[in-house]
Amino acid sequence: MKLNSFRKKSPWILHYNAGSCNGCDIEILACLAPKYDIERFGIINTGNPKQSDVLLVTGPVTKRSRERLVEIYAQMPEPKVVVSCGACACTGGVFRGMYNCEGGIDQYIPVDVYVCGCGSRPEQIIDGVIEALAILEKKTKDLEQSIRLKKEPVKEDTQLNRRDIAAEIKEIA
Amino acid sequence: MNRIETSIDKVKDDIRNFYKPDLYHFVVINAVDLGEKIEVQWFFCEYANPSNIIAFCVQINPDEEIPSIRDIVESSWVAEAELVDLMNIKIQNTAKGFVLEPDFESGPLRKKK
Amino acid sequence: MGKQYEIPLGAQHISLLEPLHFKFTTENEKIVDTVANVYYVHRGIEQACCSKFKFRQVSFVVGRVCGLCSVSHTTAYSQVAEKLIKIEVPRRAKYLRMLVIELDRIHSHLLCLSHVAENSGFEALFMKTMQYREFAMELLEAVCGNRIQYDFSIVGGVARDLKPEVGKMILERLKIFKPQLDELVDIYQNNWTLSLKNKGVGLITKEDALRLNVVGPFARATGLAADVRNEYDDLLPWKEVGFEMVLDKAGDVHARNMVRLRELYVSMRIIENIINGLPESALVTETKTFPDGEAVARLEAPRGELFYYAKGNKTQILERLKIKAPTFSNIPAMVEAFKGNEYGSAPAIIASYDPCLSCTSR
Numbered sequence: 001m002k003l004n005s006f007r008k009k010s011p012w013i014l015h016y017n018a019g020s021c022n023g024c025d026i027e028i029l030a031c032l033a034p035k036y037d038i039e040r041f042g043i044i045n046t047g048n049p050k051q052s053d054v055l056l057v058t059g060p061v062t063k064r065s066r067e068r069l070v071e072i073y074a075q076m077p078e079p080k081v082v083v084s085c086g087a088c089a090c091t092g093g094v095f096r097g098m099y100n101c102e103g104g105i106d107q108y109i110p111v112d113v114y115v116c117g118c119g120s121r122p123e124q125i126i127d128g129v130i131e132a133l134a135i136l137e138k139k140t141k142d143l144e145q146s147i148r149l150k151k152e153p154v155k156e157d158t159q160l161n162r163r164d165i166a167a168e169i170k171e172i173a
Numbered sequence: 174m175n176r177i178e179t180s181i182d183k184v185k186d187d188i189r190n191f192y193k194p195d196l197y198h199f200v201v202i203n204a205v206d207l208g209e210k211i212e213v214q215w216f217f218c219e220y221a222n223p224s225n226i227i228a229f230c231v232q233i234n235p236d237e238e239i240p241s242i243r244d245i246v247e248s249s250w251v252a253e254a255e256l257v258d259l260m261n262i263k264i265q266n267t268a269k270g271f272v273l274e275p276d277f278e279s280g281p282l283r284k285k286k
Numbered sequence: 287m288g289k290q291y292e293i294p295l296g297a298q299h300i301s302l303l304e305p306l307h308f309k310f311t312t313e314n315e316k317i318v319d320t321v322a323n324v325y326y327v328h329r330g331i332e333q334a335c336c337s338k339f340k341f342r343q344v345s346f347v348v349g350r351v352c353g354l355c356s357v358s359h360t361t362a363y364s365q366v367a368e369k370l371i372k373i374e375v376p377r378r379a380k381y382l383r384m385l386v387i388e389l390d391r392i393h394s395h396l397l398c399l400s401h402v403a404e405n406s407g408f409e410a411l412f413m414k415t416m417q418y419r420e421f422a423m424e425l426l427e428a429v430c431g432n433r434i435q436y437d438f439s440i441v442g443g444v445a446r447d448l449k450p451e452v453g454k455m456i457l458e459r460l461k462i463f464k465p466q467l468d469e470l471v472d473i474y475q476n477n478w479t480l481s482l483k484n485k486g487v488g489l490i491t492k493e494d495a496l497r498l499n500v501v502g503p504f505a506r507a508t509g510l511a512a513d514v515r516n517e518y519d520d521l522l523p524w525k526e527v528g529f530e531m532v533l534d535k536a537g538d539v540h541a542r543n544m545v546r547l548r549e550l551y552v553s554m555r556i557i558e559n560i561i562n563g564l565p566e567s568a569l570v571t572e573t574k575t576f577p578d579g580e581a582v583a584r585l586e587a588p589r590g591e592l593f594y595y596a597k598g599n600k601t602q603i604l605e606r607l608k609i610k611a612p613t614f615s616n617i618p619a620m621v622e623a624f625k626g627n628e629y630g631s632a633p634a635i636i637a638s639y640d641p642c643l644s645c646t647s648r
Contacts, residue, residue: 194496216593248497
């Protein structure tokens with residue numbers, strides 16, 4: 001029970017660069033520095049996916065980094081939230097349609113918060129992470145709820161009969 | 174930019190006679206698709222006079238193998254590996270897969286016919 | 287011969303800003319061999335510049351090659367495109383380009399220094415350097431309108447003028463920064479703990495640097511005088527504004543730190559000279575010709591020599607654009623300089639190279 005209250009007060013972030021131009025990455029680094037000081041929210045940067053709660057991703061997904069992105073996401077324990085930083089992480093941005101790029105990270109992993117801008121300002125990134133914390137809390141509550149499987153009786157049969165929609169078979173003369 | 178036109182057989186000897194590690198600085202190998210042929214350019218630059226850029230230019234057919242200059246200029250392996258993947262040409266002793274994934278169709282910088 | 291182990295580092299690692307994979311073969315903690323995989327960030331910008339975008343739009347696309355030295359990329363592309371369409375840039379635009387390149391160099395070098403400190407295990411110095419770096423970001427925002435990705439140089443000139451009050455603000459901030467830089471030099475030079483981690487580590491000699499064609503601060507730390515700003519006056523007049531070559535002899539991590547720190551003094555002097563002697567002229571040269579022929583341009587980015595090759599065919603879309611980034615030239619030497627060092631100091635060595643892989647792989 002205690003773990004949950006701690007998680008809210010001190011979420012650990014994991015940063016992965018999936019092909020970005022380094023612009024958003026240095027802004028994330030600037031967030032850790034004294035001027036913006038993201039640590040006042042208890043947030044620290046960690047390199048280990050197994051200890052982190054928030055995944056910060058930058059960059060359109062390149063073909064070589066997509067498997068690593070999915071792998072890192074899969075290694076993070078539940079509950080977890082994903083924040084996509086920058087225009088190219090959200091939609092592909094200027095790189096959309098280039099031959100070695102996918103358009104945006106939401107084609108591979110579910111994204112909770114989109115932070116726009118090229119590059120995202122540190123204030124925007126902090127805002128996005130704070131928003132992600134609210135989602136993290138909601139996800140934690142959802143996980144804790146006991147689930148009762150309900151089975152409701154079927155009222156009417158809405159399923160199509162395949163034979164009704166099948167094309168007619170013509171006889172070959 | 175000073176172009177030195179040469180041929181595929183002679184280019185390696187030309188570079189061997191020309192290149193002195195303490196005088197010249199190897200920049201990059203570039204290739205341009207001219208349609209029928211491909212032009213490969215080896216760029217060098219002088220330390221004492223940086224505006225003097227020398228380019229050895231060779232026109233080859235797409236299926237010809239060009240010599241590797243790795244034994245003359247040791248650091249040229251990155252440029253050669255990149256050229257093999259992006260232009261889909263053959264270079265001596267250079268394998269594919271350094272830049273692009275192995276299952277990717279190589280030669281994205283070649284013109285579509 | 288002891289038993290050999292292979293230890294991977296990357297693609298995701300706490301000490302790396304970008305995906306980069308090294309496979310170290312170690313023997314009793316000593317690195318004996320290294321394999322690098324650097325093309326995680328390959329996006330295909332060269333192909334898109336020659337097919338999707340018109341040549342005036344390309345200067346905004348190549349800025350996205352790298353967020354750290356985006357103004358170097360846009361300026362180098364603008365120079366090569368100006369050679370293709372045969373126009374001369376106004377004098378004020380040249381000075382403003384140099385101003386933004388030098389401000390960019392200050393923030394980039396301080397970022398690299400802070401990163402070396404963090405990877406050497408000196409967290410407090412990382413925080414201190416990042417705190418002092420913020421003034422450069424604020425000045426860049428005042429001059430260009432954005433903290434990163436400035437889009438300042440365009441084909442034919444620059445996009446914005448420097449307001450007099452912004453110039454005054456830059457001079458005032460530089461005055462505040464100077465004692466802070468002296469403090470940083472003192473710490474990086476004399477701190478005993480940091481020098482244990484940095485002196486004699488990641489060593490490369492001048493002969494190796496010549497043999498492997500190293501560029502940038504990496505080369506200048508070995509004593510090799512390779513700086514494009516030297517003797518290259520036709521595109522940007524560096525000599526006029528007081529450029530001076532900074533060299534060191536040792537060639538280790540500590541020497542690279544000192545080269546970067548001393549270059550900051552040169553950059554500050556250049557910025558002061560530019561603002562005090564900014565010439566009056568137009569900002570952009572207008573023309574309607576299309577690029578034709580082939581041209582090359584070289585520029586000293588914060589990490590070393592940047593090389594652009596472009597070929598035009600009298601249409602809006604270029605025939606070929608080749609970008610050679612500084613780190614691209616340094617990869618063979620990077621792999622070489624690990625040999626004989628302990629695995630524990632590998633992160634600090636990587637940070638001291640100041641690698642920019644989004645430049646390298648484009």
